Amino acid sequence: MSLALQPDSHVASLRAAGLRVTRPRLAVMAALAQAPHAQVEPVVSAVRAEIGSVSVQGVYDVLRVLGGAGLVRRIDLAGAAARYELRAGDNHHHAVCRSCGVTADVDCAVGTVPCLDPGIDPGGLHGFVVDEAEVTYWGYCPACRTDLKERE
Numbered sequence: 001m002s003l004a005l006q007p008d009s010h011v012a013s014l015r016a017a018g019l020r021v022t023r024p025r026l027a028v029m030a031a032l033a034q035a036p037h038a039q040v041e042p043v044v045s046a047v048r049a050e051i052g053s054v055s056v057q058g059v060y061d062v063l064r065v066l067g068g069a070g071l072v073r074r075i076d077l078a079g080a081a082a083r084y085e086l087r088a089g090d091n092h093h094h095a096v097c098r099s100c101g102v103t104a105d106v107d108c109a110v111g112t113v114p115c116l117d118p119g120i121d122p123g124g125l126h127g128f129v130v131d132e133a134e135v136t137y138w139g140y141c142p143a144c145r146t147d148l149k150e151r152e
């Protein structure tokens with residue numbers, strides 16, 4: 001495995017989470033470091049390029065273990081396959097392009113978890129105790145806005 005794809009920080013993260021340091025885990029983390037918000041297929045391709053054969057199920061298993069340890073965040077957007085990223089645990093949000101699907105991080109509006117403390121009387125939450133708030137800002141990325149303008 002190339003050193004560049006095996007940053008010490010990933011080894012440290014795995015150890016800190018009490019997980020064994022394995023090549024598939026490091027390869028998945030390296031793939032997500034290079035392509036945040038990736039869907040599973042490009043992750044599988046990157047892992048195969050790095051360590052040879054791995055099954056799609058094997059990559060899902062790694063993603064599930066890393067997700068359970070808080071090292072990977074899974075993003076589910078309406079109408080799209082799940083995406084994965086290493087930036088986990090900070091409750092940031094996403095801006096998603098309606099046209100090309102490019103996804104960008106948007107810092108949490110408030111800076112704490114959960115972001116959306118509604119600031120309303122507790123009755124407004126219908127008795128729920130909120131531990132996460134996901135906000136998706138939908139729109140058009142700069143590249144797609146340029147395309148739209150040129151077509152006018």
Ligand SMILES: [Zn+2]
Nearest residue numbers: 097100141144
């Ligand atoms: Zn776009």
Ligand SMILES: [Zn+2]
Nearest residue numbers: 085087104105
């Ligand atoms: Zn993100």
